[in-house]
Amino acid sequence: MDTLNPDHPPLIETPATPRVWKFWGTALWGLVIFVAMFVGQIGAIVLLVAQRDLPMDIASLQLVGHEPQALALSVIMGLPATLAVVWLAIRIKKASFADYLALHWPSWKQLLFGAVGLILVVLVWETMSRALGREATPGFMTDLLKSGRDKGAALMLLVAFAVAAPMSEEVLARGFLYRGWSASFLRVPGAIILSSLVWTVVHLQYDLYFLAEVFTIGAWFGYMRYRANSLWLTVVLHALNNLTAVVLTMWLGG
Template identity: 55%
Template sequence: MDSLTPQDATAAIEPPPLPPRVWKFWGTALWGLLIFAAMFVGQVTVIVWRIVAQGGEVSTAGITHVVADGLTISLSVLAGLPMVLLVLWFAIRRTRIPFADYLGLRGTSWKNVIIGIVALVVLVGAWDMVSRAAGREVSPGFMGDVLKSAQEHSALWLLVIAFAVAAPLWEELFARGWLYRGWSESALGPYGAILLSSIVWTVMHLQYDWFFLCQVLTIGLLFGYLRFRTGSTWLTILLHGLNNFAATIQTWWLAG
């Protein structure tokens, strides 16, 4: 009669590894709230620190004064990135899927990059034409004030990094990475996930008026479609960064 060695006996009773799983609608939504809350905590921490550093009071008036400061905005946006990455890591670790695979952090072809840039230029250009025809500002008015404030603190370079690198990174990882991945594999399907994640992303920009919110929504729909067609979140991060950088340069130019 054959005998089992201790190693064979251990192998015989070990349960099979659990299969990878993707968070569906509610899991994605609930973790999404935690991700957003972590980002908010990171940004509020910077705002409170800036108030205390300037010898002010943590009050509504103090917060209103500080959040209009270009240096504070830059630091708060930068502080949101590591908080988002931390919660994403915890959430994705439970799925047993590699971090990059879950969020679609894969490369794409130069053809897709060129198509994405052309589509973005056409879309933003169309909105600029509508804005000029309606006699509106091409860029949000408060952006000019933020840029001037950042320049006064010699922090214009920091603001550019925050707007063109940090913000596109965490916003795309959240919207087109996390939300799209989970919701696209739920009953919503890819197109429902594109729409809903774009709406959530738009709501995150309530500092704008209705006109610019409509523009943000259409850009989100474009990014979501490109994420669906190419499977690459790196592409939407690149396009988002280019869009924010161009908007910063445009605002700086218009503000003189």
């Protein structure tokens, strides 16, 4: 009866500290993940240029890269590259991929709350855009999506912007970056802000006004990632946001 013997107190197992990359490890791996995403995307364009026997130069890459089908394929090919490097970074820490990225399904209440909040954020920016006489969607995106619809690339663009892009960007921002930075000196608030800033940088093709909108949406996603402890929740919200924007722009004039 060692448990009752004061000379032999019961052993208390201390839970193992989760293996997590902290601030600098997360930052460096985040840079590698971003580069991998870019390489995967540009690699798709390079492949298309090679298949058409075009000169392998900047002009050819730009020419092909502006085509809706090519751009959609580029976005799609960024996903496996992103997942591969994220898996490697987590594997090195000998951690669970699903637990590290919080790949847990949210409840319907969490999903509803996140969707309502997202709608409110978007409506605020929509109202501001109308009041300022600004377009609600960047002009180049409107041209791209309508061109893709007319050229038979609507389905590819839907898959790219409503599936591949949300998964790639959420795995990087609210998945890997948030996980490591929230466990560092930044804690949860700092991790939400910094990961949202990084996500905003990914969208530098927009002007400052749209970048501000991207940041606020990213901050909401970050809050929901914290509140629900679910990356799937932010992936779904991101996908719904992009899907709505693509469908409205393609078929309802933006």
